[in-house]
Amino acid sequence: MKAKTLFKWIYEQVLHYNVFMLEENDYDDDHDIIDPIVALKYQKYKTWLYITLRTVCFYVLLYVILIKMEPKTIAVSNITPDLFAKLHAQYGRTLSCPCKTTTIPYKNFLTHNVTVHPVCSSDFVERAWIEGLYLENASHYGGCDFRTTAYSQFKLLSEFCSLSNEMIAQIQTDIANTDIISIELGSEMEIRKAVDGFIKSKRHTVSDQMISFLNYLRTTIQGYFLVTALGTNLILGLGTPDYVKLRMYETPVTLFDAEGLRRTCAIESPMIPAALPRVPSELICTYDRSTMTLMSDSTVVQGFFAGCTPLESLLASRLDCLYNSQCIQLLFDYFPDLNRVRRISFFDLILLFFI
Known part of the structure; x- marks a missing residue:
C-alpha cells in the first residue's frame, strides 16, 4: 500500500512539476489579464519540453563519454621500407616512428644529374675557337658586321658557361654539406618534396643573383653610356x-x-x-x-x-x-x-x- 502511495505521489509531482512558475503579479502583462489556468497549462508544456531536451542532451553526452576510445600504442619492430609504407598508408598521421639519428647529410642519399646547354660543353666555348675569331681590325667593319663582335660574343659566352659551371659546383657543394633534419621517419614522398624544395630554393637563389648582376651591368653601361672599343655604340x-x-x-x-x-x-x-x-x-x-x-x-x-x-x-x-x-x-x-x-x-x- 505504501509503494502505491509513493508511486502516486511521484506521479503527481512529475505531473504538476513547473519550472516556469510565474509570480502572482506576472499574470498581468501590460495591463492584459492572463487566465491562470491557461498560463499554467503552457508552463507545464514548456516544462515537459525542457525536461525532455535536457534528458536527451544528458544521454548524448553520457553516450559520447562512454564510447570514447582510449588511444592505444602498438609497437612494431623490424621496420622495413615496405612495412613503413604500408603502415603509413593505413594509419597516416597517427603513425609515429621516432628517429634515433635526427640528421643525415644530403650527400648520403642524393645524387646529381646536371644537364647543361650543349654549347657549354662544345668547342665553341674553347680558347682555340675563340682565338680563331680574333681580328686585329675588327672595329673597321662596323657594328652590323658579325666580324666586329664575333670574338667578344663568344668570349662572353665562354665566360658565362664557366660561371654557370662554377655556380653548379657551388650548389652541389652546398647541398652535400647540408643535413636534412627530422625527428620522425618520413615517407618517400615527404622526403622527395623536402629535397625538391631545397634544391629549387638553391637554384632560384643563384639564378636571381645572376640576373641581378646582369641587370646591374646593363644598367650601368646604358646609364653611363660606356663606349666600346669596337665602335658598336x-x-x-x-x-x-x-x-x-x-x-x-x-x-x-x-x-x-x-x-x-x-x-x-x-x-x-x-x-x-x-x-x-x-x-x-x-x-x-x-x-x-x-x-x-x-x-x-x-x-x-x-x-x-x-x-x-x-x-x-x-x-x-x-x-x-x-x-x-x-x-x-x-x-x-x-x-x-x-x-x-x-x-x-x-x-x-x-x-x-x-x-
Missing part, C-alpha cells in the same frame, strides 16, 4: 669638318626603324640581325659603320644579332648558327684562322656538337 674619329683644324668628332650608332624613326645607342638599345657582307673593311665608310643597316650583299648569321654592345647582342642571340652546318662553314670562310688554331676543323666541330 659610338664611333670616334679625327677630321677637319671646317677644313681649318684637325678635330675629334663623334658619331653615335643609329638605327632607322621601319617607321623612319631614329633610334640611337645613346638613348635606346636598337638591334638587328648580325650579317657578314662581302665588302672589304677598308671600303666601309664611317657613315656605313655608324648606321645599323644590312648591306645588299650580306649573309645573315642565323640566330645572332648586332646591338650597341657585344653583351646586348649575345643576350638576344639564339645561337641558331651553331646548329646549322652551312652557317658554321660560313664562319670558317670569313675567319680563316679557325682552321689554323689547335687543329680545329669544320668536320671536328660537326662531330663533337651534333653527335
Whole structure:
C-alpha cells in the first residue's frame, strides 16, 4: 500500500512539476489579464519540453563519454621500407616512428644529374675557337658586321658557361654539406618534396643573383653610356669638318626603324640581325659603320644579332648558327684562322656538337 502511495505521489509531482512558475503579479502583462489556468497549462508544456531536451542532451553526452576510445600504442619492430609504407598508408598521421639519428647529410642519399646547354660543353666555348675569331681590325667593319663582335660574343659566352659551371659546383657543394633534419621517419614522398624544395630554393637563389648582376651591368653601361672599343655604340674619329683644324668628332650608332624613326645607342638599345657582307673593311665608310643597316650583299648569321654592345647582342642571340652546318662553314670562310688554331676543323666541330 505504501509503494502505491509513493508511486502516486511521484506521479503527481512529475505531473504538476513547473519550472516556469510565474509570480502572482506576472499574470498581468501590460495591463492584459492572463487566465491562470491557461498560463499554467503552457508552463507545464514548456516544462515537459525542457525536461525532455535536457534528458536527451544528458544521454548524448553520457553516450559520447562512454564510447570514447582510449588511444592505444602498438609497437612494431623490424621496420622495413615496405612495412613503413604500408603502415603509413593505413594509419597516416597517427603513425609515429621516432628517429634515433635526427640528421643525415644530403650527400648520403642524393645524387646529381646536371644537364647543361650543349654549347657549354662544345668547342665553341674553347680558347682555340675563340682565338680563331680574333681580328686585329675588327672595329673597321662596323657594328652590323658579325666580324666586329664575333670574338667578344663568344668570349662572353665562354665566360658565362664557366660561371654557370662554377655556380653548379657551388650548389652541389652546398647541398652535400647540408643535413636534412627530422625527428620522425618520413615517407618517400615527404622526403622527395623536402629535397625538391631545397634544391629549387638553391637554384632560384643563384639564378636571381645572376640576373641581378646582369641587370646591374646593363644598367650601368646604358646609364653611363660606356663606349666600346669596337665602335658598336659610338664611333670616334679625327677630321677637319671646317677644313681649318684637325678635330675629334663623334658619331653615335643609329638605327632607322621601319617607321623612319631614329633610334640611337645613346638613348635606346636598337638591334638587328648580325650579317657578314662581302665588302672589304677598308671600303666601309664611317657613315656605313655608324648606321645599323644590312648591306645588299650580306649573309645573315642565323640566330645572332648586332646591338650597341657585344653583351646586348649575345643576350638576344639564339645561337641558331651553331646548329646549322652551312652557317658554321660560313664562319670558317670569313675567319680563316679557325682552321689554323689547335687543329680545329669544320668536320671536328660537326662531330663533337651534333653527335
